[in-house]
Amino acid sequence: MTELHLARHVPGGDPVLLLLHGLGATGEVWHDLLERNWPGEVIAPDLPGHGRSPRLPDYTFESMTAAVAAAVPAGRRVVVLGHSLGGVLALMLADGTYGFDVTAACGLGIKLRWSEAELAKAAEVAARPERVFATRDEAVDRWLKVSGLVGLVPPDSPRVAAGVVESDDGWRVAVDAKAFGVGAPDVPMLLTRAKGETVLAAGERDPMCPREHLVEVVPSPVVLPGIGHNAHVESPLSLWPILDRLLASATDALGQ
Structure with missing residues (x-):
């Protein structure tokens, strides 16, 4: 589990x-x-x-x-x-x-x-490969957009830290895109x-x-x-x- x-x-x-x-x-x-x-x-x-x-x-x-x-x-x-x-x-x-x-x-x-179009769009998002960003700022910007929090949570807020993760090749948004296909x-x-x-x-x-x-x-x-x-x-x-x-x-x- x-x-x-x-x-x-x-x-x-x-x-x-x-x-x-x-x-x-x-x-x-x-x-x-x-x-x-x-x-x-x-x-x-x-x-x-x-x-x-x-x-x-x-x-x-x-x-x-x-x-x-x-x-x-x-x-x-x-x-x-x-x-x-x-x-x-x-x-x-x-x-x-x-x-x-x-x-x-x-x-x-x-x-x-x-709508069928919305479900198709969600499935398309779920199938996208994971993006890697060169900087944390770029990853934070993307996470705020993905989570719908642009303008509500400042990029430098401690609430943002869990939304991005650093890896050997750069920064990623801490969201599995496959979840967007839930239906x-x-x-x-x-x-x-x-x-x-x-x-x-x-x-x-x-x-x-x-x-x-x-x-x-x-x-x-x-x-x-x-x-x-x-x-x-x-x-x-x-x-x-x-x-x-x-x-x-x-x-x-x-x-x-």
Whole structure:
């Protein structure tokens, strides 16, 4: 089983808050969200093929979810907040078949509609050979673009360090391009399988997950005013009302 790199905060205690980043990023994107304390343990892994975590031979929602699940001790009560690809994995974990009880889950900024052209483009990206850059600055510039963090995270931020890696022949982006071929999720199906409370949310200005797409899937999505795709980086505190809601669900479940 793939052992993911984990950032752990406040070890011990339920409910565990599991934070899952989006495609191309690392667990470091959640750093500013943790300025407000969560009452239990917080785990923010680098997803398979991202940052400091090892790669998978094949990327599917199932294989990535299984790798994430292995990072959570069995029998724990868990709240999951996932962004984009991580949001899909959060909903998959919510079906209760991975050895721990997901009492509540939120998918933030999940792309709900995929055209054939978009899927073909993603497959083409996944098949590209890995690029080698002469300098760290070039690799950082590429990683910021791949992760969608241009303009949100400065190139000299310590949050960038896990996104690039030096090798004998130069610098590389710490993202396995094959992960881009994971495909399109069936979010309505995942919602029907979830055992606990589920929330779909997106920034008001998120072009990948506009409100009209959300309301086709859930009647009352959470739309964050004035925010784009990376709400957890742009405005971390705007997510705390969602976390308060998920925590209330988890607390109720713990009291049963």
